[in-house]
Amino acid sequence: MSSAQTPVTPSTGKLVIAWALVGVPLAYGVYETLTRVAALFG
Secondary structure (H helix, E strand, O other): OOOOOOOOOOOOHHHHHHHHHHHHHHHHHHHHHHHHHHHHOO
């Protein structure tokens, strides 16, 4: 009993857009946090 399954390969464009939608706000939040911590302790 063998079942052949084709792997799911998302398109590269959609993958880049999805990472950008998550990564850009995350990077901005990390940057803002670090600058405020530096101002608080520095």
